[in-house]
Amino acid sequence: MKKRFWKxxxxxxxxxxxxxxxxxxxxxxxxxxxxxPTYQIGTDVTFPPFEFANSQNKYVGIDxxxxxxxxxxxxxKVNIKPTSFNGAIQATQSGQLDxxxxxxxxxxxxxxxxxxxxxxxxxxxxTAVKPGSDIKSLNQxxxxxxxxxxxxxxxxxxxxxxxxxxxxxxxxxQSNDMYQDVMTGNSAACFDDSPVMQYGxxxxxxxxxxxxxxxxxxxxxxxxxxxxxxxxTKFNNGLAHIKKTGEYQKIVDxxxxxxxxxxxxxxNSFFGLIKQNKTVLFNGLMETLWLTxxxxxxxTLFGLIFGLLGVLPNKFCQGVSTTVIYIFRGLPLLxxxxxxxxxxxxxxxxxxxxxxxxxxxxxxxxxxxxxxxxKGGIQSVDTGQMEAAxxxxxxxxxxxxxIILPQGIRLIIPSFVNQLIITLKDTSILSVIGILELxxxxxxxIARNLQxxxxxxxxxxxxxxxITVLTWISNWIKRSYKL
Amino acid sequence: xxxxxxxxxxxxxxxKHHILKDIDFHxxxxxxxxxIGPSGAGKSTLLRALNxxxxxxxxxxxxxxxxxxxxxxNINKVRENVGMxxxxxxxxxxxxxxxxxxxxxxxxxxxxxxxxEANAHRLLKLVGLDDKFNYKIPQLSGGQQQRIAIARALxxxxxxxxxxxxxxxxxxxxxxxxxxxxxxxxxxxMTMVVVTHxxxxxxxxxxxxxxxxxxxxxxxxxxxxxxxxPTNPRLKTFLNKVLQA
Numbered sequence: 032m033k034k035r036f037w038k039x040x041x042x043x044x045x046x047x048x049x050x051x052x053x054x055x056x057x058x059x060x061x062x063x064x065x066x067x068p069t070y071q072i073g074t075d076v077t078f079p080p081f082e083f084a085n086s087q088n089k090y091v092g093i094d095x096x097x098x099x100x101x102x103x104x105x106x107x108k109v110n111i112k113p114t115s116f117n118g119a120i121q122a123t124q125s126g127q128l129d130x131x132x133x134x135x136x137x138x139x140x141x142x143x144x145x146x147x148x149x150x151x152x153x154x155x156x157x158t159a160v161k162p163g164s165d166i167k168s169l170n171q172x173x174x175x176x177x178x179x180x181x182x183x184x185x186x187x188x189x190x191x192x193x194x195x196x197x198x199x200x201x202x203x204x205q206s207n208d209m210y211q212d213v214m215t216g217n218s219a220a221c222f223d224d225s226p227v228m229q230y231g232x233x234x235x236x237x238x239x240x241x242x243x244x245x246x247x248x249x250x251x252x253x254x255x256x257x258x259x260x261x262x263x264t265k266f267n268n269g270l271a272h273i274k275k276t277g278e279y280q281k282i283v284d285x286x287x288x289x290x291x292x293x294x295x296x297x298x299n300s301f302f303g304l305i306k307q308n309k310t311v312l313f314n315g316l317m318e319t320l321w322l323t324x325x326x327x328x329x330x331t332l333f334g335l336i337f338g339l340l341g342v343l344p345n346k347f348c349q350g351v352s353t354t355v356i357y358i359f360r361g362l363p364l365l366x367x368x369x370x371x372x373x374x375x376x377x378x379x380x381x382x383x384x385x386x387x388x389x390x391x392x393x394x395x396x397x398x399x400x401x402x403x404x405x406k407g408g409i410q411s412v413d414t415g416q417m418e419a420a421x422x423x424x425x426x427x428x429x430x431x432x433x434i435i436l437p438q439g440i441r442l443i444i445p446s447f448v449n450q451l452i453i454t455l456k457d458t459s460i461l462s463v464i465g466i467l468e469l470x471x472x473x474x475x476x477i478a479r480n481l482q483x484x485x486x487x488x489x490x491x492x493x494x495x496x497x498i499t500v501l502t503w504i505s506n507w508i509k510r511s512y513k514l
Numbered sequence: 515x516x517x518x519x520x521x522x523x524x525x526x527x528x529x530k531h532h533i534l535k536d537i538d539f540h541x542x543x544x545x546x547x548x549x550i551g552p553s554g555a556g557k558s559t560l561l562r563a564l565n566x567x568x569x570x571x572x573x574x575x576x577x578x579x580x581x582x583x584x585x586x587x588n589i590n591k592v593r594e595n596v597g598m599x600x601x602x603x604x605x606x607x608x609x610x611x612x613x614x615x616x617x618x619x620x621x622x623x624x625x626x627x628x629x630x631e632a633n634a635h636r637l638l639k640l641v642g643l644d645d646k647f648n649y650k651i652p653q654l655s656g657g658q659q660q661r662i663a664i665a666r667a668l669x670x671x672x673x674x675x676x677x678x679x680x681x682x683x684x685x686x687x688x689x690x691x692x693x694x695x696x697x698x699x700x701x702x703x704m705t706m707v708v709v710t711h712x713x714x715x716x717x718x719x720x721x722x723x724x725x726x727x728x729x730x731x732x733x734x735x736x737x738x739x740x741x742x743x744p745t746n747p748r749l750k751t752f753l754n755k756v757l758q759a
Contacts, residue, residue, distance in 0.1 A: 413604070415600060415602055415604035416604060416606060416607070418567055418600070419598075419600060419604035419605070419606070419663075420606070420618075421590075421593065422565055422567060422593055422596070422598040422667075423593065423597075423617075423618035423622075423666070423667070423670060424590045424591070424592075424594035424618060424622055424670065425617075425621060425622065426590050433617065433621065434606050434608065434609075437608040438607060441608070
């Protein structure tokens with residue numbers, strides 16, 4: 032009879048779902064259980080001098096130091112979550128984070144969805160071009176491209192004046208990519224906050240500022256509208272206090288006028304970069320590997336369950352399998368990751384740690400691929416094998432386990448190893464939800480030293496080494512099983 | 515003689531296609547019945563209805579007293595007593611020769627592993643392949659594979675053996691070996707239903723021959739009747755074609 036096989040399939044499904052739920056709940060509990068108030072604060076990682084990782088890969092910058100000073104002053108703890116500017120916005124709105132500090136200008140538009148603290152910094156947008164460029168004013172930008180970073184004041188400024196000055200806007204997620212686009216000549220200019228640009232140029236960024244700060248905007252600490260009032264009050268009180276004690280000025284001077292916290296003097300040669308960042312790069316690599324292993328484990332379970340459902344002689348099961356494969360194979364990984372990380376907390380009010388969200392994302396996406404080829408592999412076993420087994424009186428489940436699956440699994444091993452390699456590469460996409468894997472590590476290093484080309488080369492080589500090892504293993508498996 | 519198989523008013527449709535139309539058919543204990551007929555006539559479908567590999571659309575198929583056309587019958591129990599040999603052998607490719615033979619008796623707890631092993635040796639001797647005990651399936655010729663498939667079906671000690679064109683996929687020089695094994699079984703008194711194009715075998719071994727065309731049984735009788743005094747014109751045409759070839 033089919034019953035046993037059913038029980039087995041159903042049991043595994045329940046196990047996998049309950050595991051996911053447990054791991055979610057477990058985390059929530061740990062957050063609630065903490066006696067002292069610890070706030071999860073989101074920030075951008077690539078916005079020096081406001082927030083960036085220093086050469087010891089500690090998060091520093093004006094925002095971070097102010098926040099830490101206020102937290103110390105007011106007696107609460109903060110857990111800094113470096114995601115991206117947009118990621119932090121979404122995570123704060125969905126309740127994943129309690130607040131964010133990321134050089135965020137207070138605008139009427141943002142006030143509709145956020146509550147802001149009193150302004151802690153006054154900034155403005157400046158225009159920068161290549162040193163050799165003959166562009167001296169905004170009027171000369173007609174017909175040219177201007178690079179901006181998504182979600183920033185610079186982007187809004189560009190949007191406002193692009194028709195007046197007749198230029199096109201290209202948007203980037205990372206500051207370094209935006210600068211690079213100007214330095215390579217793809218874009219004629221870029222717009223960025225004046226302290227950011229000043230700091231960058233001080234670090235050796237080959238750009239020059241051609242305008243005075245425009246659209247001066249105050250920066251504020253933000254919480255989701257109507258929530259975390261206590262935190263906001265503490266921030267305002269603390270800010271007033273550290274301004275009074277002079278600590279505030281000390282912090283600002285440290286980053287804009289002094290030399291403190293600057294990565295000047297770093298060895299930016301190829302091997303110097305490796306030597307300097309070997310620990311973080313190694314940690315990033317380990318995170319990538321760990322993410323891959325955990326994800327492929329759950330993706331395999333998920334894929335086997337839904338692949339097997341698809342070969343059961345039951346229309347409903349086949350329908351479920353086809354639908355699940357269709358949905359999760361059809362969704363871009365990036366969309367799925369953002370949906371799970373920011374969408375699920377909005378729907379359920381439960382925080383999802385980035386790592387768990389990442390594993391769930393990969394479980395669905397890679398699992399759908401595994402389900403598809405598992406189904407295909409089993410279906411490609413000659414139907415005569417099943418008929419022969421059944422004709423001997425073996426029940427469906429036994430025939431599956433003893434005859435069909437061993438042959439089907441043999442057929443899918445090469446696809447499986449291939450999927451493992453794809454999963455490893457796909458973990459890089461999870462950098463958008465702030466998981467500190469290899470790609471995110473690369474982004475953070477670049478945000479500090481602006482050595483995009485060299486750092487990406489190092490990261491690429493690290494990926495290639497791991498994938499080469501995996502390919503060797505895969506070839507060895509294929510040889511030893513004569514696949 | 516008691517009836518081991520009794521089929522009444524059996525219909526089988528595949529969508530709009532009517533493969534079997536109102537078949538009445540029986541097989542007595544220890545009888546060898548050979549089903550002949552042109553391809554596409556429904557011979558294989560009739561045979562596969564006898565162990566419900568093809569479920570009937572309507573009618574009854576009583577095997578050893580149980581109507582397997584009814585859904586509540588434990589078909590696995592019935593199949594334990596009905597061995598089947600396929601045109602394309604269908605040996606389990608992931609198992610060795612011995613494992614193929616021992617799988618069902620051990621899994622279904624009919625024999626201990628030791629008993630099954632002794633039984634496998636006995637059956638392999640019967641089909642003349644005891645030296646292939648530990649071989650893998652792809653190492654064997656088609657004729658060898660088919661003889662092992664017969665041994666596999668016999669391992670469950672069935673009351674009835676079904677053969678679905680067992681020699682059609684074989685090279686001519688392999689056919690005799692397989693037919694010899696089948697003749698041996700017939701002599702030992704095994705009840706057999708055989709779909710085949712081997713007219714020599716039918717003539718020599720069959721107790722009764724059934725001629726099927728267009729989903730119906732058009733004529734049945736002893737080999738002497740069927741080959742020497744056929745009455746149905748379609749049977750006459752069919753025999754003319756196969757015997758001349």
